[in-house]
Amino acid sequence: MTVQNVSFLGLGVMGYPMAGHLANAGYTVTVYNRTTAKAQAWCEEYAGHAAATVAEAVAQADIVFMCVGNDDDVRSVTAQVLQTLPSGATLVDHTTASAELARELEQTCAQQNIAFIDAPVSGGQAGAQNGQLTVMAGGDESAFAKVLPVINSYARHAQRLGPAGSGQLAKMMNQICIAGIVQGLAEALHFGQQAGLDCEQVIQVISKGAAQSWQMDNRATTMLANQYDFGFAVDWMRKDLSIALEEARRNGSTLALTALVDQYYADVQKAGGHRWDTSSLLTRLNQS
Known part of the structure; x- marks a missing residue:
């Protein structure tokens, strides 16, 4: 089957550029976002159509991609998708959610002859923007x-690892x-600072060896x-x-x-770091 029409639901820091790569790859893309202005902004940047509802967004889709918040969001959006998604289509969930939910939704979708793939991603905002995500899939x-x-429109590597979940x-x-x-890494940097070392120089050395990551x-x-006002937020990591x-x-x-x-x-959150990057673990050591 030749895929032409795709939909992307959820234009957050990950979904926005991922949907953009689909448009740049030549697919006919329809997007939906709860905040309408975000979808309209996407359409001004990329070739595509913004739908007013989830049901409208997926009515003509061969494949639907979604990247939303949590299990409850995924379940709610999927219920709306199934109102109009054509039989024989595929729903791909890029949200990081539970394996139990993925198994549940595969069965729900199968009742309407729709395939379900759980496909969380790694690589962060930069990976999404550069089309260099890693995709871990089940289904x-x-x-x-x-x-x-x-998926290869925005992934450097995508692999199926087994059944749903x-x-x-x-x-x-x-x-x-x-x-x-x-x-x-946070403990090593804290240790080096306490020892009076030039940690930038140390990192230049040890990053060439087995400690590299x-x-x-x-x-x-x-x-x-x-500096922590960027990247993958502590709230998301928790x-x-x-x-x-x-x-x-x-x-x-x-x-x-x-x-x-x-x-x-949790300590970082209590210090106000809900939206700080996950590397902010160092802050709790330097304040102790």
Whole structure:
């Protein structure tokens, strides 16, 4: 099946540029956003159409992409999508949500002959803007094969990891890794500052060895400059970690470090850092 008409629901910091890449790739794109002005602004920047409702946005779509807030948002938007989405279409959810919800929605969509793919992303706002996201997907293999060329409009790598819910489980693993890495980097920088070292010089050295990470390459300098008004917000990270911790309780895994770092993020929130970048873990160490 040749995909021509696509819809994108949710034009936040991720969805806005992702939908833009779809338009630039030549697809006929219809967008919807709860704040109408955001959808209108998108149409002024890209070739596409803004719909007044979710049902209108998806009525002619071959594939619908959505990137909204949480499980409740996904469930609500999906109910509206299913009012008009044609049989044989595919719904792709880029929201970071629970694996349990993904399994539920796959069954709900199947009742109307609609495929459902859970496909959370990693790479942040910069990855979305540059079309360099990593996409972790779960769902039917043939349905994923259909949407993969379209997803590649804004992804550097997209991979199906198993049945519905697998993408969300992989995203949980991603966030678990990030939480530990950022805390380790924060402690290293705090240690270096307390020891009187030139931490920028140290980072130049250790980033060439086994300690290197994306967080070190992209966040160490801004952390040392006490700059946090950008990036992936602490509130969002706590939402993601709560999903991972709930899943761990369900499957019996032990996430001791993740639970500890989640509480450190709670400390950052109490200090007013709800919208600070996740690298702001350093602030609680420097204030102790």
